[in-house]
Amino acid sequence: MTDPVYLDNAATTPLDSRVLESMLGHLGGRRGNPSSLHAFGGSAREALDEARERVASLIGASPGEILFTSGGTESDGLAVLGLARSSDPEKRHVVVSCVEHAAVRESANRLLSEGFEVTWIGVDADGLVDPAEFADALRPDTALAAVVWANNEVGTVEPVSKLAVICAERGVPFHADAVQAAGRVPIDVSETPVSTLALSGHKLYGPQGIGALYVRDGVSLEPIVYGGGQEKGLRSGTQNVAGIAGFGTAVKLAQEEMEDRVTHERSLRDRIMAGTAEVPDVSVNGHRERRLSNNVHLTVSGVEAESLVLFLDSLGYAVGSGSACSSGGHKASPVLLAMGLPEREAFSVVRITVGKQNTLEEVDGFLEAFSTAVAQLREISPLYAG
Amino acid sequence: MSDSYRPQVVDHLVRPRNTGEIDDASGRGESGDAACGDVACFTVAISGNVLEEVRYKVYGCAACIAAGSALAELVDGRSLLDGARVSKVDLEGALGGPLPAGKEHALTLVLDALHKAFEDHWNRKAGESLLEAQGGQKTGNKSVVAAMSGGVDSAVTALLLKEAGYDVATVTFRLHDGERGSRSCCSPDTVLFARDTAHRIGLPHFTLNLKELFDRRVMQDFAGSYSEGRTPNPCVACNAHVKFHASSFLADELGYHHVATGHYARVEEGPTLARPVDESKDQTYVLWPVPRDLLSRTIFPLGEYRKTEVRAIAEERGLAVAYTPESQDICFIPDGDYRGFVRKKVATKPGDVVDREGRVLGSHAGVVDFTVGQRRGIGVSAPTPLYVSEVRPRSGQVVVGRKQDLEVRKVRVTDLNWFLDPEEAALVQVRYNGSPVTCAVEEVAEGGWVAYLGEPVIGVAPGQSAVFYTGDGERVVGGGVVARKSS
Numbered sequence: 049m050t051d052p053v054y055l056d057n058a059a060t061t062p063l064d065s066r067v068l069e070s071m072l073g074h075l076g077g078r079r080g081n082p083s084s085l086h087a088f089g090g091s092a093r094e095a096l097d098e099a100r101e102r103v104a105s106l107i108g109a110s111p112g113e114i115l116f117t118s119g120g121t122e123s124d125g126l127a128v129l130g131l132a133r134s135s136d137p138e139k140r141h142v143v144v145s146c147v148e149h150a151a152v153r154e155s156a157n158r159l160l161s162e163g164f165e166v167t168w169i170g171v172d173a174d175g176l177v178d179p180a181e182f183a184d185a186l187r188p189d190t191a192l193a194a195v196v197w198a199n200n201e202v203g204t205v206e207p208v209s210k211l212a213v214i215c216a217e218r219g220v221p222f223h224a225d226a227v228q229a230a231g232r233v234p235i236d237v238s239e240t241p242v243s244t245l246a247l248s249g250h251k252l253y254g255p256q257g258i259g260a261l262y263v264r265d266g267v268s269l270e271p272i273v274y275g276g277g278q279e280k281g282l283r284s285g286t287q288n289v290a291g292i293a294g295f296g297t298a299v300k301l302a303q304e305e306m307e308d309r310v311t312h313e314r315s316l317r318d319r320i321m322a323g324t325a326e327v328p329d330v331s332v333n334g335h336r337e338r339r340l341s342n343n344v345h346l347t348v349s350g351v352e353a354e355s356l357v358l359f360l361d362s363l364g365y366a367v368g369s370g371s372a373c374s375s376g377g378h379k380a381s382p383v384l385l386a387m388g389l390p391e392r393e394a395f396s397v398v399r400i401t402v403g404k405q406n407t408l409e410e411v412d413g414f415l416e417a418f419s420t421a422v423a424q425l426r427e428i429s430p431l432y433a434g
Numbered sequence: 435m436s437d438s439y440r441p442q443v444v445d446h447l448v449r450p451r452n453t454g455e456i457d458d459a460s461g462r463g464e465s466g467d468a469a470c471g472d473v474a475c476f477t478v479a480i481s482g483n484v485l486e487e488v489r490y491k492v493y494g495c496a497a498c499i500a501a502g503s504a505l506a507e508l509v510d511g512r513s514l515l516d517g518a519r520v521s522k523v524d525l526e527g528a529l530g531g532p533l534p535a536g537k538e539h540a541l542t543l544v545l546d547a548l549h550k551a552f553e554d555h556w557n558r559k560a561g562e563s564l565l566e567a568q569g570g571q572k573t574g575n576k577s578v579v580a581a582m583s584g585g586v587d588s589a590v591t592a593l594l595l596k597e598a599g600y601d602v603a604t605v606t607f608r609l610h611d612g613e614r615g616s617r618s619c620c621s622p623d624t625v626l627f628a629r630d631t632a633h634r635i636g637l638p639h640f641t642l643n644l645k646e647l648f649d650r651r652v653m654q655d656f657a658g659s660y661s662e663g664r665t666p667n668p669c670v671a672c673n674a675h676v677k678f679h680a681s682s683f684l685a686d687e688l689g690y691h692h693v694a695t696g697h698y699a700r701v702e703e704g705p706t707l708a709r710p711v712d713e714s715k716d717q718t719y720v721l722w723p724v725p726r727d728l729l730s731r732t733i734f735p736l737g738e739y740r741k742t743e744v745r746a747i748a749e750e751r752g753l754a755v756a757y758t759p760e761s762q763d764i765c766f767i768p769d770g771d772y773r774g775f776v777r778k779k780v781a782t783k784p785g786d787v788v789d790r791e792g793r794v795l796g797s798h799a800g801v802v803d804f805t806v807g808q809r810r811g812i813g814v815s816a817p818t819p820l821y822v823s824e825v826r827p828r829s830g831q832v833v834v835g836r837k838q839d840l841e842v843r844k845v846r847v848t849d850l851n852w853f854l855d856p857e858e859a860a861l862v863q864v865r866y867n868g869s870p871v872t873c874a875v876e877e878v879a880e881g882g883w884v885a886y887l888g889e890p891v892i893g894v895a896p897g898q899s900a901v902f903y904t905g906d907g908e909r910v911v912g913g914g915v916v917a918r919k920s921s
Contacts, residue, residue: 352471352472352494354495355494355496355499358447359448359496380471425499428450428492428499429493430464430473430474430475
């Protein structure tokens, strides 16, 4: 059997060999703590500075506004909890969309249990937040608002620029999770007045366990980790130097190659959309145009997600499932439910996300496997009468 | 343990066995629902108690699809009894070992669907006959259908019979919709628990749906009795019309000789009922209406044991039921509020509370709230405590009096079921928790029998059972229902 084909790039991307190369020097040989004064520390510090500049450059920030974290989840948590907890004690209201990544959603739920009031902003059938509805939800006592730049499940790109402007005009701090968007959608914080913005390394062919949070100059945050005061006191703990170096390389490559990557991804994505559309009773979720270049999200009527994912896996194709089945029964994705998908359909979804390494041949092979798997699972499904 | 699937699971997922649906199936069962994310459907073709064909369909995770496939393959072509014996452990074995954590529900789901197909098969076979089944088949073999509620008594009953060398098939009855289920999509917990227990003992398990029969014969009668001023005993009604008939039906279908339950009583020659070893658990009072021909094929293994011994046996054999609490109240009224239950079922209208001379002392909201002998809730103040001495549903009157006004020396009994010669009746018990008193009986022209009591008894309520015992108090001569005063 040939090597399995990886089509779950929204979960994590393969590590770019150039990224790996840039990390190796920090994993073996001379290693220093960036906080140390001696030469060992100095070279580690240089690596951090270089990476910080590259990340800042990707989003139009200045290096001093970038702090490194362990990944997207930590960045989201630090932003949401940190903004809320450092705000005026009179401000006990938070505005969050219904299509956030779990990192933002659960941080908001945490705030709820701390006594904050949370307004959840709904979305239309394509997963889009309505700026007017968003604006109406903001109040004088709103401590922060958060909307994902591009949703991680269905790939819908939100009108973040508009939302950020609305918040800036109203003096409300605004956080955007750009983990999926970075490298695919132009992001420029000098034009889009976000207060904080979350990034992650492993969605950009960088290492896992590394991420960054952009914090605009003058925005105050309460840390969630305390210690030696690294990263301007906002993220104590010795930095993951090798990870940060790799992240820096990955970000640099993403910036340089963005156009080519997006063009390539789009061609594969559209081929998958067209091919799967030929299978009966398969529909696309998420916005058709305002959509990440790598994302195909499908409802496959009459077929349960996990069985389809495992069936495709056995045929050599790795894709993502949209729900998790556990002892408590299935848990439908809150994002899909917010988009108005019936619960039953929300169990019948798969996410196919392409990457720069995928080829047209792989996509064609996948389409064949997909139609085989769907046909066979429908054959035994009591819920499909096609 | 790893959370990924074994190769056997993936193999069943990609190459499922016995898929599809049988068009003219003997039974069809479905478990789960689309909203909870998994649905399993089994169809079976049964002929001569052999599973000639088994087909399945599943919408669900890989574990469910694989478990359905493995189960269909396991039971296809086997006898119905062997199929009904296949347990979650057997199924795990067929799948190469335990499923990943959190996926065990798949085993429950597909087994439940298969068992519902069996249940459907019995329902189709029984039709109306199940409703009035009578015992008949006596092949003389050592085989028994044991009723299983999920509690400790019935589990130990089945276990003791198995250890005594019987071929045992277990059966659980669906009686009403009030049973708790942790998942709305599967059978109630009691059914799943009983099935698990049976399988752990290595016994086949069946489920029979008796809801319609139970509603007609027990629940409607229960509600109706109160509005007619009678005090019903639903356990008696169930033993008279439901439990033993249904067990007997299944025994006949399987070619089995005996039926058994976890009651504390003994069956002696005659047949008649005799008191159990554990007198504190004696259930002869509620077993009097079991028809003779059904009682003659009945075994009550627990009649020879004390309750403490039964619990010890369960504990020793590692049956989880050993720790279940004693069931107390009326099974279809789990919260114990039987007045509330009755009020929901029958219309009530207010009436007068009167004394024995007919003087109005007060009013009440409905006769369903009263039963003979009741002291609380009468709502009339008096220098001496007042008791309900009679309920007159037609006029809506509740008659109250002093305690001595309730004393009864003569009780008319109808709907008799005699096991022995009525002349042997020397003692009679007229209340569930009462003690037997001496009596003499006489058949009367207006119907039924009259028992002349050797001492006055208080609170004899129409609708309750009157059970006659032999002079030594050990054996049941017969029983019947306390009639209303002929006024």
